[in-house]
Amino acid sequence: MPIRSMFLRILWKLLGASRGRLAVALIALTSGAAVCSALLNVNLDAERKLTQEFRTLGANVVIAPPSGGGEAALADAAVLDHIGALHLARIVATAPYLYVAANSGTQPVILAGTWFDQVSKMNSWWKVEGGAVTSREDRVHCLVGVTAARQLGLSPGSSVQLRSGEHNLSLTVAGIVTTGGAEDNQILTNLESVQSFAGLSSRVSLVQLSVSGTPPEIVEVTRKLAETLPELDVRPVRQIAAAEGTILGKIRGMIFWTIALILVLSMLGVLASMAALAMERRRDVGLMKALGGTVPRIMRLFLAEAGALGAVGGLAGFLLGVVLARQIGERIFGVVISARFEVLPITILLTVGVALLGSFPLRLLGRVRPAEILRGE
């Protein structure tokens, strides 16, 4: 029988001989590997998932006429066709706005015309009391900003009569919206209604865009838009892009340090088990040395045992980590995070490394003096 077979035979018996202690080490390794695998799976998907999430937090690119004031400060609504013609997949939502001054009774108020279907896509965090307006074609309803509603004494279901010069507009309040922004002072309704009301057919004040991707990808979309619309200002909302970049960086850093911490904790678990195991194995090692076993040959057995433990722990941890990543994906991002198989070798390599480092006490067995052990010291 070749030596390798005897090696595997002893290895198999070693694994079976100290099941209790090895099980503790295996649990430590599997737990560590599961968290690593889950976080690595999440990390690989995090950028995509997070940038998707960011896109529900408002516009990050604004297109507007160059500042100059008056009629000249309005853009032709044809800009929307130009944007659509670019077929940029990263543009998640496009919301034009036309702002006009109006009066409700004697109270002045800003009336904003927009596309509600797009607004709701990019501002899912807006808090609406009453009913939301989600159809672009809805010419009957409006959303009233919370501050404006208080000033005008409006509530969901009430009617509001707006006047601008000779033009009148009658709307029903669907809901009161709280955004924390300028919209809190405005009444928002259908774009075409506002264009007719103000006599500004086919004009918009600005267009807000929600663009998905990393900060460099957003800059690239901005560049393409600026090329297509040279007469307009195309500006990324830098604070948002920078904040997104910072958040992504922080999440990546957190994942990295969490993995490092978890691996250290796993290693300490393995270390404790292996230290106890080393005490149990002193007699066996003394005997093996007395029988002519060299230190490297004996240590190879123990390191192979630790390596096998690491590989099994890594594989089991990977599978558990996939389940954990799914849970994280569903509960935190509301999406399914699929298993990334490139994480498998990384998890196994990390776990085997941790198992080998954690088995350091077994290496001290190399110093065992057989004469002392065989005397029973």
Place this chain on the structure above:
Amino acid sequence: MAPVVQVEQLEKRFGDVRALDRVSFEVEPGEWIAIMGPSGSGKTTLINILGGLDHPTGGRVVVDGLEIGNLGERELTRYRADKIGFVFQQFHLVPYLTALENVMLAQYFHSITDEKEAAEALKRVGLGDRLDHVPAALSGGEQQRVAIARALINQPKLILADEPTGNLDEANEGVVLKLLRELHEAGHTILVVTHSQAIGNLADRRVELEHGRLARIVSPSLAKD
């Protein structure tokens, strides 16, 4: 014929304690030597040095032409694998390996394993039906017989046995002594540390130690005459 063991002015100190003090003797090939003496007389220290488990402090020890006092750890390990077969009072079998695997372990560290040869060695000591038993499932006598099979498996130049019957009942002591006698008759060189006068009388010569010194060398057959 050249002696297989030459011990010249051998000294071993543990701090201030002189465990062996200028001990000299020789062992011819095929001889059965009993090393005897009261507890603390240096018997086990002597056998540990002969087995390459310990280093002498002074003097010379030559086994099969190899001066072992000059060997480093690596060479001593090779020396133990190639030339020595150990039998211990406590048996010292690996508890999670079967009888067969315990014998194969010595083959593994020596060169290559041969399951058939290991099984044959166990059959020779009367354990052909115990190959797959772990030590815990064997009696003391059976465990010692596994240890003897393990000691013989690599055809060592020297069999070193430290109180091989010390942990056995009378029946098993008889079985082990019979095996040692057979090994002796087959031409093996055996050094046995023992307190037992009976074993001492079976040996070709008795090397008697007192306080680390060689007290006398006795040939039991001549003493009887």
